[in-house]
Amino acid sequence: MIAAEFPYWATSIFKLGMALAVVLAPAGLTVYLYLFKMVSFMQSRLGPMEAGPYGSMQLLAEVGKWAQKEDIVPERSDEFVYKAAPYVVLLSTFLLALVVPFGPGAQFVDFDTGIFFALAVSSVSVVGILMAGWASASKYSLMGGLRAAGQLIAYELPLVLAVVGVVIQAGSLNMQDIVTAQTTGEIFGWGAIGNPFIITQFVGFIIFLIAVQAELTQTPFDMPIAESELVSGYMTEYSGFRFLLFFIGEFATANIFAFLASVLFLGGWSVPPFVMDAIPGLAPEVTGLAGALNGTTGAATASFSSWFNLLGPIVMATKMLALTFIVYWVRFTFPRFREDQLQRFAWKVLIPLALINITVTGVLKVVF
Numbered sequence: 001m002i003a004a005e006f007p008y009w010a011t012s013i014f015k016l017g018m019a020l021a022v023v024l025a026p027a028g029l030t031v032y033l034y035l036f037k038m039v040s041f042m043q044s045r046l047g048p049m050e051a052g053p054y055g056s057m058q059l060l061a062e063v064g065k066w067a068q069k070e071d072i073v074p075e076r077s078d079e080f081v082y083k084a085a086p087y088v089v090l091l092s093t094f095l096l097a098l099v100v101p102f103g104p105g106a107q108f109v110d111f112d113t114g115i116f117f118a119l120a121v122s123s124v125s126v127v128g129i130l131m132a133g134w135a136s137a138s139k140y141s142l143m144g145g146l147r148a149a150g151q152l153i154a155y156e157l158p159l160v161l162a163v164v165g166v167v168i169q170a171g172s173l174n175m176q177d178i179v180t181a182q183t184t185g186e187i188f189g190w191g192a193i194g195n196p197f198i199i200t201q202f203v204g205f206i207i208f209l210i211a212v213q214a215e216l217t218q219t220p221f222d223m224p225i226a227e228s229e230l231v232s233g234y235m236t237e238y239s240g241f242r243f244l245l246f247f248i249g250e251f252a253t254a255n256i257f258a259f260l261a262s263v264l265f266l267g268g269w270s271v272p273p274f275v276m277d278a279i280p281g282l283a284p285e286v287t288g289l290a291g292a293l294n295g296t297t298g299a300a301t302a303s304f305s306s307w308f309n310l311l312g313p314i315v316m317a318t319k320m321l322a323l324t325f326i327v328y329w330v331r332f333t334f335p336r337f338r339e340d341q342l343q344r345f346a347w348k349v350l351i352p353l354a355l356i357n358i359t360v361t362g363v364l365k366v367v368f
Helices: 008-042 060-066 079-098 114-121 125-134 141-170 176-182 202-215 239-267 275-280 283-294 299-331 339-367
Strands: none
Touching: 008 060, 008 079, 008 239, 008 299, 079 114, 079 125, 079 239, 114 141, 114 176, 125 141, 125 239, 141 176, 141 202, 141 239, 141 339, 176 239, 202 239, 202 299, 202 339, 239 275, 239 299
């Protein structure tokens, strides 16, 4: 509808603005809600209280502080690579957001191989981290960059393998098809809650969350930025706005991965069929779900799409907040792994478990 009413350039500007909102707004919300407040309550303190009511303006104060700081470039650094690195890391986050569906028609791009695209672009951040570590001309930064590269490569494998079970069960790489499979599916002939893959792919879900924690370099997988050893790792030499970009990228990527996990394991923007039945005026259109996703016209399908293009983002935001809570809860609960423990856990535990999960899923898919 937007494409029919507005020229291409206007539609592109609108989508760019929405992409910025999808990436930045949840990042600000989770920083305040979890980093400032939840962790404070866990540690029996109040957290920031001075900037705005209950410290609600603290994030704006932090952004203003970092934006005003001098942009320092180390004398012996590779200036172009040094300056480009934060943008490469942030680019990965924006590319991830492109394929996440927030409703039947609320998606930036709808690729047939959407999950493949998401997993591919999630690796781009490794390039940016290596650029930052090498170009800073600092031994701490270089060590942090090398640690990050080794860690992210190791945990990319279980991340991808955890998704394979979902793809086998859904029978598609398309993100909307994965949502449809969970909403219209049944568990032993019972379809009241659909077939959310967190039940049948629980092992894959746990592996995915662990791998995401490592991809984000969050504790207990924070060896690349270990303050007690490397100051701040690959970010050591960065200041001002460029450090702020790394900071934004870290929390925004956590949210996008949570959105991705919501689609893969929690039914995405949809709600269980018994909840749809309870929404006045929606129950008769539930059968139009597949038609809504496939572009079939009709009053019932149009009504369903309209409902969930408005309701879907709220559902996704709720699921995202629940999953990011787990990320930050783990971050401030567990101690840091040693480098050998970190690598051993990936190669000897997560990857074999993911392969077993794929095998079992494939066998059950053929049998049933």
